[in-house]
Amino acid sequence: MTEIEIKLQVPASARAALAQEIKARSPDNLRTQRLQAVYFDTPSRLLASEDMALRLRREGRNWVQTLKAGKGQDSISREEDNIRLPDRSAAEPALDISRHLRSPAGRRLQVLLQRAAGESLQRRFATDVRRQSQIQRTRRGFVELCLDEGMIQSDSRQLGVRELEIESIKGSPLAVLEAAAGYIKRYQLWIDLRSKAQRGHMLFEDRAFASPAKAGLIRLDASANIDEALLAIFSDCRRQVMQNASQIAAEEGHGPEHVHQIRVGLRRLRTAMKLFGQRLEAIAHWDAQARSLATELGTSRDRDVLAESLWPRLREIDAPLIELPSPTDLKSPRDLIREKQCQLWFLEWLEHDMKLDLDRANSDHALGQLPAQDVLLEVLHRWHRKCRKMSAHFGQLSVDERHDLRKRMKRLRYGVEFVRSLLQEKRLEHFLQVMADAQDALGEYNDLHVAHALYKSHSAHHPQAWFAVGWLAAQSDYAADRCVKVLQDFAKVQAPWRKKDLPRNETNPEVTALGA
Structure with missing residues (x-):
């Protein structure tokens, strides 16, 4: 069966009021259970690496063996196979993967374990949770609310659990998002894509937090249309953004790379x-939301860059002022992600992609039915020509034009990586290497220019900053000279597609509506 569920983390301040609301919906139907589970994996984390989870759980007097596998493109659905065991004793029954062989997930697990000959399943961690559950009716269907409180345990280490799971029971899967929106608005809850199993594996391995989520390889079929390509690309962007957001918002904390990667995802x-241009007119306002969030997160990221790369260099030359004072009104990345507006936008994104997936078979949108390979390569061809032209004349560009070129280069690189599966790998690798060199040079130039402006803005109250201002101006000039040389190479490199890959009619009005 397919489980459709979203998990929201509950701040301690909202716990009592949320529990009371869930109980008050129908006091006679409130169900309270103690759930005690043990999770299994191989020493090499074979199941976790395949996004699978295997557990034995005691639910009241009953034991249930469960196998979960993979997240769908929507990030909130996954395959689940529950086997209720006849043993009702308190003793933990033996694990037996053959119980799942009737399910696709069980057969995949069997193949994985056969390939990993010699590796056996071992206990990794346990959970002990008190669950209060209730059924809620929404406009779109019925959902089950499960308020879980307890612990994840591994040896002497523990992680607290305080979360609200909302699972689709009957009706549209969008009912899950509808219910979640109400609780986010009322109680400042936040979405967490990390499962108890993922958190448990981190605890077992004594890791403070999950590895940052990076861009994935998007596999597009040569016959895919625009809507199919759009769903695949949006899904990977959302995965990168929301997985990093889940860790940034978490009580356990996060690292600088999580902030960097969420900004990459945005x-x-x-x-x-x-x-995709006009195909996305209905959500055009997302661009401003993504830009605003990335900018606010960038304030924190900029200081990380200063600390990692610039301040050590200033120390080497004994600069009189090295570390700049922190802004007093700076919001932490955690607070930014937990904000109601941000969380509701994430829900809107999930809903958009779920609707696109549900409706694409019956879609009659003219742009959506165009062949993705022809259209996207033509758009990227236009972007590439513009970047080559600007690169060839970098020395004559103004500061603002140089910044614009840097943004265009990033856009081109991301766009090319979106369609990587449609391109010849050998030709693509050379193009991306030359482009990476160009982006490195532009990135260094931009970092120095931003730092120069930052130190100059502090010079009125901190005259010692003038030393760094002068040094950064000189370094910016050197960086600009390097950009001129590297960008000449980029201006000459061939695109990773061939002319015959491009559609013949480059003036197709439907195509020009894309790639604004």
């Missing part, structure tokens, strides 16, 4: 929106 989303 830029990839904005690139996709420009790539």
